[in-house]
Amino acid sequence: MSQSSSDRIVSALEKWIAAAPAGAKLPASRALVADYGASPVTVQQALRVLAERGLVEARPGVGTFVLATRTTRPHDYRWQTAALGSNRRQLPEPSAAALRTPPNDVISLHSGYPDRALLPERLVRGALTRAARGEGAFSRPPIAGLPDLQAWFAGDLGKRTPAGINPPTASDVVIVPGSQSGLAALFRTLVGPGGQLIVESPTYWGAISAAAQAGVDLIPVSSGPAGPNPDDVDRALAETGARVFYAQPTYANPTGAQWSRELAAEILDVVVSRGAFLIEDDWAHDFAMSSQPSPIAVHDDGGHVIYLRSLTKSVSPAIRVAGIIARGPARDRVLADVAAQSMYVSGALQAAALDVVTQPAWRTHLRTMQAALASRRDLMVESLRTHAPSAHLDLVPDGGLNLWLQLPDHTDLAKVVRDCESDGLIVAAGDGWFPTEATGRFLRLNYSGPNPGAFDEAARILGRRLGD
Amino acid sequence: MSQSSSDRIVSALEKWIAAAPAGAKLPASRALVADYGASPVTVQQALRVLAERGLVEARPGVGTFVLATRTTRPHDYRWQTAALGSNRRQLPEPSAAALRTPPNDVISLHSGYPDRALLPERLVRGALTRAARGEGAFSRPPIAGLPDLQAWFAGDLGKRTPAGINPPTASDVVIVPGSQSGLAALFRTLVGPGGQLIVESPTYWGAISAAAQAGVDLIPVSSGPAGPNPDDVDRALAETGARVFYAQPTYANPTGAQWSRELAAEILDVVVSRGAFLIEDDWAHDFAMSSQPSPIAVHDDGGHVIYLRSLTKSVSPAIRVAGIIARGPARDRVLADVAAQSMYVSGALQAAALDVVTQPAWRTHLRTMQAALASRRDLMVESLRTHAPSAHLDLVPDGGLNLWLQLPDHTDLAKVVRDCESDGLIVAAGDGWFPTEATGRFLRLNYSGPNPGAFDEAARILGRRLGD
Numbered sequence: 001m002s003q004s005s006s007d008r009i010v011s012a013l014e015k016w017i018a019a020a021p022a023g024a025k026l027p028a029s030r031a032l033v034a035d036y037g038a039s040p041v042t043v044q045q046a047l048r049v050l051a052e053r054g055l056v057e058a059r060p061g062v063g064t065f066v067l068a069t070r071t072t073r074p075h076d077y078r079w080q081t082a083a084l085g086s087n088r089r090q091l092p093e094p095s096a097a098a099l100r101t102p103p104n105d106v107i108s109l110h111s112g113y114p115d116r117a118l119l120p121e122r123l124v125r126g127a128l129t130r131a132a133r134g135e136g137a138f139s140r141p142p143i144a145g146l147p148d149l150q151a152w153f154a155g156d157l158g159k160r161t162p163a164g165i166n167p168p169t170a171s172d173v174v175i176v177p178g179s180q181s182g183l184a185a186l187f188r189t190l191v192g193p194g195g196q197l198i199v200e201s202p203t204y205w206g207a208i209s210a211a212a213q214a215g216v217d218l219i220p221v222s223s224g225p226a227g228p229n230p231d232d233v234d235r236a237l238a239e240t241g242a243r244v245f246y247a248q249p250t251y252a253n254p255t256g257a258q259w260s261r262e263l264a265a266e267i268l269d270v271v272v273s274r275g276a277f278l279i280e281d282d283w284a285h286d287f288a289m290s291s292q293p294s295p296i297a298v299h300d301d302g303g304h305v306i307y308l309r310s311l312t313k314s315v316s317p318a319i320r321v322a323g324i325i326a327r328g329p330a331r332d333r334v335l336a337d338v339a340a341q342s343m344y345v346s347g348a349l350q351a352a353a354l355d356v357v358t359q360p361a362w363r364t365h366l367r368t369m370q371a372a373l374a375s376r377r378d379l380m381v382e383s384l385r386t387h388a389p390s391a392h393l394d395l396v397p398d399g400g401l402n403l404w405l406q407l408p409d410h411t412d413l414a415k416v417v418r419d420c421e422s423d424g425l426i427v428a429a430g431d432g433w434f435p436t437e438a439t440g441r442f443l444r445l446n447y448s449g450p451n452p453g454a455f456d457e458a459a460r461i462l463g464r465r466l467g468d
Numbered sequence: 469m470s471q472s473s474s475d476r477i478v479s480a481l482e483k484w485i486a487a488a489p490a491g492a493k494l495p496a497s498r499a500l501v502a503d504y505g506a507s508p509v510t511v512q513q514a515l516r517v518l519a520e521r522g523l524v525e526a527r528p529g530v531g532t533f534v535l536a537t538r539t540t541r542p543h544d545y546r547w548q549t550a551a552l553g554s555n556r557r558q559l560p561e562p563s564a565a566a567l568r569t570p571p572n573d574v575i576s577l578h579s580g581y582p583d584r585a586l587l588p589e590r591l592v593r594g595a596l597t598r599a600a601r602g603e604g605a606f607s608r609p610p611i612a613g614l615p616d617l618q619a620w621f622a623g624d625l626g627k628r629t630p631a632g633i634n635p636p637t638a639s640d641v642v643i644v645p646g647s648q649s650g651l652a653a654l655f656r657t658l659v660g661p662g663g664q665l666i667v668e669s670p671t672y673w674g675a676i677s678a679a680a681q682a683g684v685d686l687i688p689v690s691s692g693p694a695g696p697n698p699d700d701v702d703r704a705l706a707e708t709g710a711r712v713f714y715a716q717p718t719y720a721n722p723t724g725a726q727w728s729r730e731l732a733a734e735i736l737d738v739v740v741s742r743g744a745f746l747i748e749d750d751w752a753h754d755f756a757m758s759s760q761p762s763p764i765a766v767h768d769d770g771g772h773v774i775y776l777r778s779l780t781k782s783v784s785p786a787i788r789v790a791g792i793i794a795r796g797p798a799r800d801r802v803l804a805d806v807a808a809q810s811m812y813v814s815g816a817l818q819a820a821a822l823d824v825v826t827q828p829a830w831r832t833h834l835r836t837m838q839a840a841l842a843s844r845r846d847l848m849v850e851s852l853r854t855h856a857p858s859a860h861l862d863l864v865p866d867g868g869l870n871l872w873l874q875l876p877d878h879t880d881l882a883k884v885v886r887d888c889e890s891d892g893l894i895v896a897a898g899d900g901w902f903p904t905e906a907t908g909r910f911l912r913l914n915y916s917g918p919n920p921g922a923f924d925e926a927a928r929i930l931g932r933r934l935g936d
Contacts, residue, residue, distance in 0.1 A: 018630055019630050019632075020631060021627060021628050021629060021630055021766075022626070022629060022631050024631075066631040075769070075771070076770065077770070077771045079771075079772075080797050082711075083712075083743050083798075084658070084801060116606050119606065126600075128596065128600030128816060129601070131596065131600075132594075132596030132600055133593060136786060137784060138785060138786060139786075140581060158490070161490055162485075162489055163535060167490065177645050177810060177814075178811060180810055180811040184809045184810075190551075190552070209808040210809075213656070213809060275547045303545045317812075318606060318607075319814070320813070327545065329548050329549070330545075330548055337681060340648070341652045341678075341681060341809070342645060342646060342652075342788075342810075343646060343648040344788075345788070346785075346817060347786045348596060348786035348787075348817075349814060349817070
């Protein structure tokens, strides 16, 4: 038995192994004996060496196989530092509070989504099943969307349009895969990298994130329980030269504010007089409780208001479908961006979304859901007033999913959030909703999540941690 | 009856109507009589005037209603010109050739998608139906994707990974809503506005469009039936300082080229030595006919190759699901961008995609589909050789969906395309696949569309229009 002969086989097989996929079977011993002109004992010795090196595994009676993973060196991605360059856009952590999925044994008031119990489960499952059988499962819808779904979005806004205004048409609608995609497309298209966007402060954190991605600078305008001051908006547009104002005039996230009819008219006047766009994010349209949503878009047919409405939150997280209503060249630019970004939205999801919102049972569901939402809101407000009186509530919102609480100025917000979590209560610090510095210590509490029976306990924990 | 009294009512009601939604019912005549202290005849006269002006409609016995649309002035969106500013990014027309939906009575060889007959209809409908009943219909999956689907993408690449290389793990995978979204995210993240991207020329038009959207400048490297020259790629990286090369090494769209194992190794060496990324778009992985796809990504565990694979084309246009496999900080940046752009992909679509590709019947379907694809390809090649011999075919592709034909230099390409269309044949001019000027007169013909029985007739039409 020649040692050098065994080495020769080891070395040759190492090359073979390096090029072979994991799990590959080595040639049979008999074949190796023939290939390398070596004795069976020499071949066996070579295979033992390879096994000791962790390269192969012998399965008696079956053969010898290349092992799945045998490199144990740590990764070295240091070269990427230079290749990636500076992280200009500084996107927020994707694991941000509102998207966390917590363990089951805690009380979660941090999420941005309603509990499944508030969603039309039977309707959605039926609609998806019908979509699975229908045309939508295989057709490729037009880029702008399924025509009937476009018409539904246009019609739903159009039926609220006063008679002096031309209502939107189906072709003014662009369907996008969720409102986050819609915001990203609008900020890229209407503002663009290096451009400026006026936003309410606080405002929806997803919009802050989409603006960062688009390379857009945010110009904040303070907004409270009654919405922003029109003079502030006018001044911001005039001073910066910005041409776009993003806002949530109905049940704003996080403040819950609904603009009055007069405020809406004044802001529309400002936007029109400055030759600007208002992006109206009507995210909580379906979550009205004690007032009627009254979109500003119905008062404009000059293409100033660009209207965004998602069905994801009220129908199902699986139905990633939203509609943008825009007119004039702005609509064409948005459509071109959407085409370059996502080509088209799944026909199955569009068909299912349309199916749900055109069922008579959808209206019934909305009424039931809105009543349930209102009693959850009332229960949480009552619990907080009883057990956490130092958490100040400026506004009991008429719609939406959240309460926006201001804590005393001396509060160590991060510590309260941590302490609550160690007591089994997850709450979201308000800082993430401010485009710049937070103007106080805020918490956003979602009253639409699972287990409203725990609201009282949650308020007790919060109150205790606030020293109430 | 006082004329001025009627005028007064008309004027008051005009204001009322301007603020009312279309279809609103006017107060009853009796109420108007009381409100305005006028006679019933005066009120009737006022209502007649409003009806004549097209503002209201009287429905006898029911009431008088605000008419739906009564403004007939043309839209005036001229103010948007200044607000939108210059159209820097010049996105291609969204109605580009490859996405057109033509009338039924023509032969369509222009599309970029396979015919429904080549898709696994039973599997997809079953998977969507199961998704409608399952958890995916309501759960909100993690941003990076459904863990089991991440694991499937990683495993499918991992099983081809040679033993000397660490295979990707599930956490290296980011699920995106289709490969177009993936390209947009990668170009924004790895290159960014004003940055430079090396691409093959010709290359996939969707990539050209995504790059334009991301504000990325394209540096073309010529690529033929054998792929690009590694020296050209090296020179382009060195001269421009670009750090990213986007390519389709397996059955490239449009040329059909598959890089040899040697070329793949050389290009990987170039990319590694220049500290750069290779974005490997493995779009046609499932459309192999007469060779095996062999992704370059399996030879890299240093984070240089970023791998993109979509299931939309081979599973169903409704299943907008693709996976990006990236390692190191690059993966984290991509994930942050995807979160800001689309938050997460529908759990129902992810569940359905995973269901399809893990069925044993999926493997059987692929073999059947690939055989059908090969016979379509052969039929089209044969028809063209017989009836349109002056259309030169450099390469009969081993996979993919398209033939890439070069026409004689004197050809008026636009006229040939128009003439063919007037004869009932839609073909795509090759210019759209070039990032800069086309280097000749090319046509891309899709042999995977509907009605292969018409290929012979299509070749006759093309041959006639080419003067063959």
